Amino acid sequence: MSEKKTLTFCLMDPPFENARTTTALRLIDTAVRRGHNVNIFAYEGAVGVPFSKQSAHANKVHGFEADEWNHPLPKDWVSEIMKHAEKAGSKVDWINCGLCVDERGMNEAVPGVRRGTPGDLVNWANTSDNTLIIPTK
Amino acid sequence: MAYFYDLASGLKERGNTVTLFLIQNGVLPARKNPSDSTLAKLATAGVNILADHLSLQERGIEDNALVDGVASAELDVVIDQMADGVKTLWH
Numbered sequence: 001m002s003e004k005k006t007l008t009f010c011l012m013d014p015p016f017e018n019a020r021t022t023t024a025l026r027l028i029d030t031a032v033r034r035g036h037n038v039n040i041f042a043y044e045g046a047v048g049v050p051f052s053k054q055s056a057h058a059n060k061v062h063g064f065e066a067d068e069w070n071h072p073l074p075k076d077w078v079s080e081i082m083k084h085a086e087k088a089g090s091k092v093d094w095i096n097c098g099l100c101v102d103e104r105g106m107n108e109a110v111p112g113v114r115r116g117t118p119g120d121l122v123n124w125a126n127t128s129d130n131t132l133i134i135p136t137k
Numbered sequence: 138m139a140y141f142y143d144l145a146s147g148l149k150e151r152g153n154t155v156t157l158f159l160i161q162n163g164v165l166p167a168r169k170n171p172s173d174s175t176l177a178k179l180a181t182a183g184v185n186i187l188a189d190h191l192s193l194q195e196r197g198i199e200d201n202a203l204v205d206g207v208a209s210a211e212l213d214v215v216i217d218q219m220a221d222g223v224k225t226l227w228h
Contacts, residue, residue, distance in 0.1 A: 005219075030215075031219075
């Protein structure tokens with residue numbers, strides 16, 4: 001890996017909706033595994049990505065119970081990214097937009113996620129080595 | 138999509154180094170298609186065109202089915218370029 005850098009990502013899509021969330025988390029995971037420090041600002045529906053009350057469901061149509069169906073949950077992917085960061089010696093700072101959280105009643109998030117404001121994104125954009133905004137459509 | 142192809146082409150014409158990284162359904166136009174030469178023209182113009190390996194795999198697109206000038210690549214390329222300070226736009 002090259003020198004450790006700080007990269008900022010802004011996500012806007014809610015979980016379970018489209019491939020952008022998966023791609024965003026793949027990018028973040030790749031950055032973390034390569035030892036970079038990563039800031040994530042979750043805005044609008046993206047505050048639901050680390051929402052800790054997500055729960056796996058069964059797929060009765062195909063005859064699977066919840067434990068058999070192994071339904072993927074974005075909150076678990078976020079937690080895994082946090083673990084990878086610890087192993088790789090990189091830092092992940094995840095901020096959920098507080099207003100967006102309150103609007104949606106999504107105060108509960110996995111460990112490592114904190115509340116903030118769009119001002120945090122501006123500060124990060126000014127101090128990071130690079131920033132990628134992944135807007136919703 | 139056409140707008141972004143034009144943006145990549147325009148940036149290249151102005152002397153910039155440009156990489157177009159195709160991902161998710163964005164890899165679908167990377168398949169060889171006799172009726173659409175847009176990506177081939179971009180590659181000929183000097184735009185570096187890459188297609189996400191996982192997105193290609195998910196859609197059953199083999200490397201030998203790609204338009205000339207388009208190469209399969211891992212997502213690491215994006216992170217490496219971001220770490221190098223390359224301006225990155227999502228479309």
